Amino acid sequence: MRLPMLALKRRQWEPFAFASPSLVLIALVIMFPLAYSFYLSFLDFDLSVGPDANFIGARNYTESILRDGRFVGSIVNTAIIIGPALAAELVLGLGLALLLSRVARGRPIITALLAIPAMVSPVMAAMAWRMMFGVKYGAINNLGLQLGIIDVYFDWFGSSALARASVVLVDVWHNTPFMMLVLLAGIQSIPTELYDAARADGATPWQSFWSITLPLLKFTMAVGLMIRLIDLTKLFGLIFVLTYGGPGSSTETVAFTTYLAGFKDFRMSYAAALSYVIVGGVLLLTLLFLWIQRLREARAA
Amino acid sequence: MSRRARWAKILQHVLLIPFLVFALFPFYHMALTSLKQDRELYDRFAVPLIIKQGPTLEHYTKLIRETEFLTWTKNSLMVTILATTASIVIGTIAAYALSRLKFRGVNSFGTGIFVTYLVPTSLLFLPLAQVVNWLGLADSKWALILTYPTFLVPFCTWLLMGYFRTVPKEVEECAMVDGATRIQALTRIVLPIAIPGLVCATLFAFTLSWNEFIYALTFTSSSEQITASVGVTSELIRGDIYFWGELMAGAILGSVPIVILYVFFLDYYVSGLTAGAVK
Numbered sequence: 001m002r003l004p005m006l007a008l009k010r011r012q013w014e015p016f017a018f019a020s021p022s023l024v025l026i027a028l029v030i031m032f033p034l035a036y037s038f039y040l041s042f043l044d045f046d047l048s049v050g051p052d053a054n055f056i057g058a059r060n061y062t063e064s065i066l067r068d069g070r071f072v073g074s075i076v077n078t079a080i081i082i083g084p085a086l087a088a089e090l091v092l093g094l095g096l097a098l099l100l101s102r103v104a105r106g107r108p109i110i111t112a113l114l115a116i117p118a119m120v121s122p123v124m125a126a127m128a129w130r131m132m133f134g135v136k137y138g139a140i141n142n143l144g145l146q147l148g149i150i151d152v153y154f155d156w157f158g159s160s161a162l163a164r165a166s167v168v169l170v171d172v173w174h175n176t177p178f179m180m181l182v183l184l185a186g187i188q189s190i191p192t193e194l195y196d197a198a199r200a201d202g203a204t205p206w207q208s209f210w211s212i213t214l215p216l217l218k219f220t221m222a223v224g225l226m227i228r229l230i231d232l233t234k235l236f237g238l239i240f241v242l243t244y245g246g247p248g249s250s251t252e253t254v255a256f257t258t259y260l261a262g263f264k265d266f267r268m269s270y271a272a273a274l275s276y277v278i279v280g281g282v283l284l285l286t287l288l289f290l291w292i293q294r295l296r297e298a299r300a301a
Numbered sequence: 302m303s304r305r306a307r308w309a310k311i312l313q314h315v316l317l318i319p320f321l322v323f324a325l326f327p328f329y330h331m332a333l334t335s336l337k338q339d340r341e342l343y344d345r346f347a348v349p350l351i352i353k354q355g356p357t358l359e360h361y362t363k364l365i366r367e368t369e370f371l372t373w374t375k376n377s378l379m380v381t382i383l384a385t386t387a388s389i390v391i392g393t394i395a396a397y398a399l400s401r402l403k404f405r406g407v408n409s410f411g412t413g414i415f416v417t418y419l420v421p422t423s424l425l426f427l428p429l430a431q432v433v434n435w436l437g438l439a440d441s442k443w444a445l446i447l448t449y450p451t452f453l454v455p456f457c458t459w460l461l462m463g464y465f466r467t468v469p470k471e472v473e474e475c476a477m478v479d480g481a482t483r484i485q486a487l488t489r490i491v492l493p494i495a496i497p498g499l500v501c502a503t504l505f506a507f508t509l510s511w512n513e514f515i516y517a518l519t520f521t522s523s524s525e526q527i528t529a530s531v532g533v534t535s536e537l538i539r540g541d542i543y544f545w546g547e548l549m550a551g552a553i554l555g556s557v558p559i560v561i562l563y564v565f566f567l568d569y570y571v572s573g574l575t576a577g578a579v580k
Binding site: 036037142234 | 310313314316317320321323324325327328330331334342343344345346347348349350391392394395398399410413414416417418419420421422423424425426427428429430431450451454455458508511512513514515518519530533534543545548549552555556559560563564567570571
């Protein structure tokens with residue numbers, strides 16, 4: 001009788017002893033930066049002025065939203081890039097996943113080949129495309145001229161619309177494989193009996209796609225979209241190499257402006273405030289996303 | 302097989318071809334550029350899709366002899382291996398604690414870990430820049446080894462929690478009734494079952510730190526301390542001049558190890574995505 005009692009006692013203190021070092025570490029790693037940034041955002045700490053800082057209340061926040069045209073512009077830019085990129089990644093990813101799920105021969109190797117773009121870093125991806133889009137000696141211009149499709153050396157990053165489109169194109173190239181792999185895994189987890197039953201009842205492939213695949217894939221799609229949405233709000237490396245925010249400031253994303261504020265202008269406090277404005281935005285977007293999701297489900301039910 | 306079914310099969314493969322070309326062409330072009338002689342590379346009338354004047358390794362030899370590329374790669378390797386190892390160890394213990402042990406606040410802790418993924422990178426690295434300065438680690442690769450775990454540990458913990466939950470609790474309890482300690486239960490029973498999860502977390506952590514850019518860009522700057530991704534972009538692009546041959550050689554050498562790793566471990570990668578995304 002004593003042994004189980006001992007085991008029980010051990011069970012009560014052991015969890016804490018076991019968990020505390022790593023959990024304290026994680027808590028520190030999460031809590032410290034969040035809290036310190038929050039504190040920083042109410043000061044006027046500016047490394048280019050000096051190490052002294054004063055408490056200035058919410059002035060950084062009001063400046064960022066009301067008077068900083070560049071930051072507000074970067075929110076608009078981020079939105080303009082996120083919309084088409086997310087849509088294209090979802091549609092292409094879904095299409096590829098559906099195609100791949102039907103391919104019987106050579107599926108692993110084709111999947112691996114299609115997934116390669118997602119493995120390289122954003123910086124390397126941007127570099128490869130930067131070169132192809134180069135004004136002189138770029139593959140696209142050279143080939144276009146030689147084939148007579150274009151008649152001048154075209155600057156693909158020359159106008160804001162083209163530069164944004166190029167950023168979207170590179171991001172779609174880089175991240176569609178992620179969506180494809182997530183959705184492929186989702187499709188493969190749908191039991192095949194459902195399709196067999198539908199076929200036995202005389203459903204066309206189109207019908208079984210709409211009434212089996214899509215509804216059962218909804219959750220996977222939502223999670224994939226959400227991860228991509230969050231990633232896109234952090235878009236930095238790709239911009240840094242591909243356009244450096246240009247032309248003008250038309251491809252400056254929120255992450256890029258915050259980086260400039262903190263590490264080019266050395267306005268640490270202001271950059272912290274910008275970060276918190278972004279957090280607010282991302283939270284709002286996530287909640288909106290979940291709300292729409294719930295609304296849709298309510299309507300469906 | 303009916304004729305129609307066979308045509309459908311062929312059509313599926315044919316439909317995939319444009320996507321394969323789109324996905325792989327940039328890599329082909331990278332490899333091509335890195336192997337082209339400069340006079341062909343900077344010739345407007347040369348066809349960009351093939352090498353006509355003979356391949357050369359001069360960009361690779363230049364990259365290795367005339368730049369600090371080997372040092373950058375060594376730095377990348379050191380930072381990646383140390384940060385990954387530390388994160389996996391801490392993440393494993395934390396994930397085990399969170400998935401097995403029932404105590405108050407365990408759920409909000411899990412949510413908190415996910416929240417770190419939501420917040421912008423700048424929110425984390427502004428304070429970390431201060432810490433790095435206080436510790437006197439400015440412009441040192443040790444700053445990276447210290448700061449990478451701040452995003453790797455939450456990520457590994459989150460991923461591994463999913464795997465540990467799939468290991469039935471009863472197996473461990475049996476062992477513990479038989480006199481095994483908690484640590485023995487973890488190392489002898491749970492970890493061997495969760496090996497796919499560990500491989501997956503290692504793979505993700507390795508890639509995340511190998512490909513990391515923004516921390517490396519802000520915390521290090523001198524040629525002896527920077528990692529490969531920063532070195533290639535900061536020292537092979539001088540103002541408006543791009544040393545394309547060397548840049549692409551660097552990009553190829555920096556990406557090939559990761560790509561090979563993934564092609565071998567693609568199943569683990571996918572299972573990690575689904576553990577994180579689908580469950």
